[in-house]
Every structure is written in structure tokens, then in C-alpha cells.
Amino acid sequence: MRLDDERESNNIDDIRGSGGGGVRGRTPIRIGGIGGVLLVLGAMYFGVDPRIVLNLLDQGSGGAPSVVAQQQASSSSPTAPASDPQKQFLSRVLASTEDVWTAYFQQMGKTYHDPRLVLFSGGVRSACGYAETSVGPFYCPADQKVYLDLTFFRELKDRLGAGGDFAQAYVVAHEIGHHVQNELGIMEQVNRSGAAAKGATGTSVRTELQADCFAGVWARRADDAKRILQTGDVEEGLNAAAAVGDDRLERQAQGYVVPDSFTHGTSAQRASWFRRGLSSGDVRQCDTFSASTL
Template sequence: MRLGDERESDNVDDQRGSGGGGGRSPIRIGSIGGLILVLGALYFGVDPRLVMGLLDGGSSSGVVSTQSNQGLVPQNDSQKRFISQILASTEDTWGAYFKQMGRTYHDPRLVLFTGGIQSACGYAQTSVGPFYCPADHKVYLDLAFFQELQNRLGAGGDFAKAYVVAHEVGHHVQNELGIMAQVENGQSGAPDKGASGSSVRLELQADCFAGIWAKRANDAKSILQNGDIEQGMNAAAAVGDDRLQKQAQGYVVPDSFTHGTSAQRVEWFSRGFSSGDIQQCNTFAAPSL
């Protein structure tokens, strides 16, 4: 990617080494924030039952314990700069797009953490993976995820990292457009669960929005280089439900899908990138995914 001296976002909160921002409070599974956090677990191929324990309200025993990496982390490293530049690019892209639509885009904040973090959606640990919390309009990211993405899932490269950030920002765009509220209120027209359920459609739409960002950012500033889009597609495929389930348990259970298959994730990212048009990302109106 060609980012050069592109600006860095002012909306990055670096909480690495801070201890995770407070105590452990449970996330309610009925909330869209809890839903997004559960979906985030599938990035790592984590057994959703572990995360459901985290989401189960009431007892502290429902929180999964882990060691925190807090402490010796440089606060102005190259990865932070890269993420800040990508976030700034999404701000510019979506700000301009919303202005075209006669709307105002409110920038999300991105929180860097290690080990665990307290969000408005509850306490989450690194094993959950990157996630967006609609209750506080923040993206949460442990940079260690990128090493996992490359080493275990085989999806390395700068654009793979950019895709992850753009996908999570895509959830913020959904929040800004009121799509998340429709899903939470049961107004999406899709079943709650399953291979064609609202969870899958929400995730595939975020992939499509990531594609829109890539196209519009590149049209504006030529940030892409040869192989970048292939890296993005590889990352999208790496976190498909079918591939993660096959890797984790040796077989696939479509009824438990939350993100969509590898092919679907690549398809919807590609659709956003080829069109640059939100109207082409309406997964909830698609008869088939």
C-alpha cells in the first residue's frame, strides 16, 4: 500500500499496557453489541460457547480468563501509525460519501489494547478478536491479531490488516445508517440465525463496505499496489465460517454460520470494490448470498 505521508487519525486511543480499562462486566447476549462480540470470536476460530460464557449475564464465572500482554509495548510504533493512517482514510472516504448522500458521518474511535478491554458492550479479551461496539461507537483491536491472521490463518500483508480495520469500520457505517438498529429490533426481514440469517448478512455487508472503502480511497489517492486486493480477498476467505469450522473441528455446520462462507466473503468484498456503491451492498434484500 502507498500511504507515505498520509495523515494519521486523531481518533486512536492507545490503551496498550493500561490493564484493559476496568473490571469485568458481562455482555448481554440480547444486545447487538453482544452479537458483534460473539461474531468477532469466529475470526480466531474460537469455540462460540467460550464467548457465550463471557456473554452470559450475572456471574463472574462466565468470564473467560486470560493472561494480559500489558506492559512493554511501544506507544508510537509503525503498526500503530499504519492503523492510524488506515482509519484516517476510512474517515475521509465515508465522510465524503455521507456528504454526497446529504448526511453527516460521525467518525468512530479505534481502541488499541492488549489482553483484555472494557467496552460499553462489556469486557472482552484478545481471543474474541477485533470487534465493533455500537454502544460506544468504537472499534477494538489487539494488534496481536495480525500475527494470528498471518501465522495461523495464512493471510498476511498490509492490505489484509487494512481489510480488518475497514470491515470493523463497516459495522460503524451500518450503525450510522440505522441498519444495526433494524437488525436488533427484528426489522431486517431475515431470520436471526443460520447460513442466511441476519448475523451473516450483517457481516457480509460489512465486507462489502470494506470493498467500497478500498475502491473510493484508491480512486482518490491511488493507495493500492499490485497484489493488495488479492491480500484482502485472501484475508476475507481466511475468516470464512466454512474454512474456520473445517480447521477447528474438521467439519462444517452451515446452521451455525455467523459470517458467511469464504466464497461469500470474497464475493461481497469484491462487489463493494467493483461498484463503490452502497446500494450494491444490500445483503438484506439479496434472495441468495
């Protein structure tokens, strides 16, 4: 990606090493709202927790999700270095999403409110409750913040085979896609709908696939404006989207697939909706909730 000359966002809170809600020693991996069938690999999902999107019942409660596995955490939280290239890169990605969505909202006659990106280590308390690193990146609509432990990118590359700078940008853009949903009132509509959340055609899958599509819209518009994409970037994004499909993760975790437990969509669906946003650059092409076929 060509971002070296782009501005950095001021909307980043780096609380790594500050003990921002994390725990020490041998601690449980806690996965909220995803389901035990995914076990350890289920923790690799990125995207907003379906419970957060659909219920928003635990805001500020700090309640712990169910325990499904255990991991060995470090005895102390890492401290962010004074010069952090990865943080700088993510800051530029975030700034790019701010520029793209601010301009797009202006075209729609709306005002876009920038979210904040919180970098944490180990665990964090948000307005949507407590989450550990193993939950993966997530967006909390209650405080309009994206939460990310950078160790996720190592897992994405090493365990799921989705490395590269644009794969990381896609993760951030997907979470910002949830913020766009929140800004447009989509999350509130979903919350009020009372429709079934889980399952291959449930509202959770439709919510996640739309965020994938919005990530593609960002990439298309950012590239049109500043030519940020380089050879191989699109493939990295598509690979990252496919790597975290429900079917692939379930097959890796347990050897078989249970569509009724889907919360994010299949690998093919996630890549397809990301490509749709990338090809069109139009949020109107991202209406997963009206689509008869996902």
C-alpha cells in the same frame, strides 16, 4: 499500500499497557455470541459480536461470555513503544476511512461521525461488555468504538495464512463497515426485525457480509481518490476475507461444517461481497438483506 504520505487520525486511544480491563496469568478465552462449535479457531473471527448487533442487552453490564478454551497470557501487559510503525499505519488507514465515508455521507446528504479505534492488550471493557483478546477485533455500537489487539494480526498471518498490510487494512475497514451500518440505522433495523440471527441466511451473516462489502467500497473510493493500492493488495484483502469464512474455520476446528451455526458467511461469500464493494464503490450494491442469494 501507499499511505506513507497520508495523514494520521486523531481518533485512536492506545491503552496497551494501561490494564484497560485485561487480566493476568492463566486466563480463559471467552467467545461471546459465536458458538462453541468453533472452539479455539472461533476466537479468530473478526467482526462485531452477533449478540452486540442483534440484542445490545449487555451494554455496560461487563458480563462475561462463556468459556470455551484457555490460553496462557503474559504476566504483564506490553507497553506501546514511543515510535510504533504499525500504530502509525493503522492510524493512516483509519484516517482514510474517515475521509472516504465523510465524503460519501455528504453525497448522500448525511453527516458521518468518526468512530474511535481502541488499541488494547489482553482484555478490554467496552460499553458492550468485557472482551478478551481471543474474541478478535470488534465494533461496539453503544460507544461507537472499534476495539483491536494488535496480536490478532500475528494470528491472522501465522494461523490463517492471511498476511500483508492490506489484510490488516481490510480488518479495520470491515469493523468501520459496522460503524457505517450503525450510522445508517441498519443495526437498529436489524435489532428490531426479530429475524433469526444464526444460520447460513440469518441476519448475522447478512450483517457481516455487508460490512465486508462496505470495506470494499472504502478501498475502491480511497484508491480512486489517492491511488493507495499496489500490486497484490486486492489479493491480500480477498485472502483475508476468505481466511475467516465460517466454513473454513469450522472445518479447521472440528473437521466438518455446520451451516446452521454460521454467523459470518462462507469464505466464498466473504470474498465475493468484498469484491462487489471494491468493484462498484457503491453502498447500494451492498444490500445483503434484500439479496435472495448470498
